[in-house]
Amino acid sequence: MxxxxxxxxxxxxxxxxxxxxxxxxxxxxxxxxxxxxxxxxxxxxxxxxxxxxxxxxxxxxxxxxxxxxxxxAPQVVSAVQEQVARFTHTCFMVTPYAGYLEVCEALNRITPGDHEKRSVLLNSGAEAVENAVKIARSHTRRNAVVVFDHGYHGRTNLTMAMTAKNAPYKDGFGPFAPEVYRVPTSYPYRDGLSGPEAAARAVASIEKYVGASNVACVVIEPIHGEGGFVVPAPGFLPAVAEWCRSAGVVFVADEIQTGFGRTGDLFACSHEGVVPDLITLAKGIAGGLPLAAVTGRAEIMDAPHVSGLGGTYGGNPVACAASLAAISMMEAExxxxxxxxxxxxxxxxxxxxxxxxxxxxxxxxxxxxxxxxxxxxxxxxxxxxxxxxxxxxxxxxxxxxxxxxxxxxxxxxxxxxxxxxxxxxxxxxxxxxxxxx
Structure with missing residues (x-):
């Protein structure tokens, strides 16, 4: 450097x-x-x-x-320079290119779980969260989205509804998207509950106020980011994920801030062996270039109809080149x-x-x-x-x-x-x- x-x-x-x-x-x-x-x-x-x-x-x-x-990072700079000299954009939905495919293959390989996976590339973390909700709704044919106190998921209309904190993120910007329900999280410093106790409290709230049969997905950060780096008590995430499996609810790990090595595992949910159905990714994915993704179980990711997912800039070739270099560096070093x-x-x-x-x-x-x-x-x-x-x-x-x-x-x-x-x-x-x- x-x-x-x-x-x-x-x-x-x-x-x-x-x-x-x-x-x-x-x-x-x-x-x-x-x-x-x-x-x-x-x-x-x-x-x-x-x-x-x-x-x-x-x-x-x-x-x-x-x-x-x-x-x-020199590896990222070199990859970006080479890609910029070739082409900067075609739109993958119009004329595809290998970089998009290679990033999807890499994400399918490195994210938790050895099941068959698919990925879609997007522009921002909020866009990834929105698409995860779309995918979960398409798969389950249900509407309700469950999120948690102290959670942060973005600044778009839907993700503002999903975000807990009012000011500065939400104040004066409503009305917000419907069918979003908030339940208590695990906050050991303030609630004193064990992980299983906090999970039981959250599940009871879902079942009482939403109804398990109405829930398309539960979306949670393995460590709450903007909410204050709140680390849930051990056992909380596994218990919530297990309830989702038993209720046919898609478990979405929002790893936008925690992902790509930040917490000491490549992905934070791996700390307790939690394998999400869908995982949302952004921030550290491309060494500073704008890129985001949703990766998950093939049968869930493939639920939306053809052309139901996408976006003009999603998986931009320059950002994909940066991502491949960054992922290679994360693994090699x-x-x-x-x-x-x-x-x-x-x-x-x-x-x-x-x-x-x-x-x-x-x-x-x-x-x-x-x-x-x-x-x-x-x-x-x-x-x-x-x-x-x-x-x-x-x-x-x-x-x-x-x-x-x-x-x-x-x-x-x-x-x-x-x-x-x-x-x-x-x-x-x-x-x-x-x-x-």
């Missing part, structure tokens, strides 16, 4: 060039686009992003879990193992920090998908302190993100290729921020 793997601050954050560019943003970009850290990136690689003022910031966001293989190593560095350090600072109510996560939940002295969510700490981290030259239904979670998503010494520096800076409060 060409970007030096060291933090370097040459101006305050944001610097004068970024401030100038932000003034142009306010004149040209719709105000509904929120920006967490107003520095303008000119280059990135490994665990560093470089801004327009020459500052080098430690990247603990990965573009929201997208650049798992690193930014501008065993990036899930790198994610586990990141977790082994981060979790003990964050637990030590929590022992010194009671504002940290919970440390949780798996692999390179880690979070801390910040609370008041009475244990209530503390979104104000969370925002203050995030801004202090930004000033120190670190890209960090907030999350959580209550806005009180700091989440950490370092690229899986981040050098360990850079990660340790980030943790030292985080400790400095907390110690200064």
């Amino acid at each position: 060409t970007v030096g793997q060291e933090r370097k601050l040459v101006t305050e954050i944001p610097g004068p060039r970024s401030v100038e560019l932000m003034a142009r943003v306010r004149r040209s970009v719709a105000r509904g686009i929120g920006i967490a850290l107003p520095v303008f990136v000119t280059e990135a690689g490994g665990g560093i992003v470089v801004d327009a003022d020459g500052n080098q910031l430690i990247d603990l966001g990965s573009g929201i879990a997208v650049t798992n293989v690193g930014n501008a 065993d990036l899930p193992a790198r994610a586990r190593e990141i977790g082994e560095i981060m979790l003990p350090a964050l637990r030590d920090l929590a022992a010194r600072h009671p504002i940290i109510g919970d440390v949780r996560g798996r692999g390179a998908m880690i979070a801390i939940e910040l609370v008041t002295a009475s244990g209530e969510p503390d979104p104000i302190a969370t925002g203050e700490i995030a801004r202090a981290c930004h000033a120190e030259g670190m890209v960090v993100l907030t999350a959580g239904t209550y806005g009180n979670v700091l989440r950490f998503l370092p690229p899986l290729v981040m050098p360990p010494e850079l990660l340790r520096e980030a943790l030292s800076l985080l400790a400095k921020v907390f110690d200064a409060r």
Whole structure:
């Protein structure tokens, strides 16, 4: 990589060039686009992003879990350059090309389960979720969609209905798509339930308020992402998946944020041996290029009629080339193992920090998908302190993100290729921020 793997601050954050560019943003970009850290990136690689003022910031966001293989990974760059020189688009539905087929073959091979599978390629995570619902409804001839508290599935009309948190994702944008039902999830820090107990509560809600015979699919993130990196108690996911099998309900694992090595397994549902009927994929699938997919059991995926699935840009050839290179890199360099190593560095350090600072109510996560939940002295969510700490981290030259239904979670998503010494520096800076409060 060409970007030096060291933090370097040459101006305050944001610097004068970024401030100038932000003034142009306010004149040209719709105000509904929120920006967490107003520095303008000119280059990135490994665990560093470089801004327009020459500052080098430690990247603990990965573009929201997208650049798992690193930014501008040479293998991805080379594959993209070669494909761009050949052709940029034909539309697979008009005149197909091998890249789309090869990505589908790769996804059918690497996703959980050894059953026969099919895949469809799309543009975004929300589009993947919508198509998973379409496929499940076509297969079951049922309408109801069951989702969970603290879940996030996108910003389209249907996926807003499926997303739990109102502001900023849903507020003022209704009415939403019907036949979406929300049930309690497993949130060990706040509910104290075992996995089987939490699953029994969820199933009871489905059977009482929806009726099993009406449910087309249950859609769940194996670890809730935007909802605060909520890791369900052991046994919760397997029990929900087993109920789905017994009730003829399609079990959909939304692995858009958790997939492609992020949690220490190639896919997070494998942690407890859960094999979904359908799996939705995006974010880390293509090293930063826009691509998404639904992969699943052949008999379910083949339920929609011919031309019932598709889209002009779905499976764009350049994005497919990037995806094949990224998947090859994940396997060749065993990036899930790198994610586990990141977790082994981060979790003990964050637990030590929590022992010194009671504002940290919970440390949780798996692999390179880690979070801390910040609370008041009475244990209530503390979104104000969370925002203050995030801004202090930004000033120190670190890209960090907030999350959580209550806005009180700091989440950490370092690229899986981040050098360990850079990660340790980030943790030292985080400790400095907390110690200064």
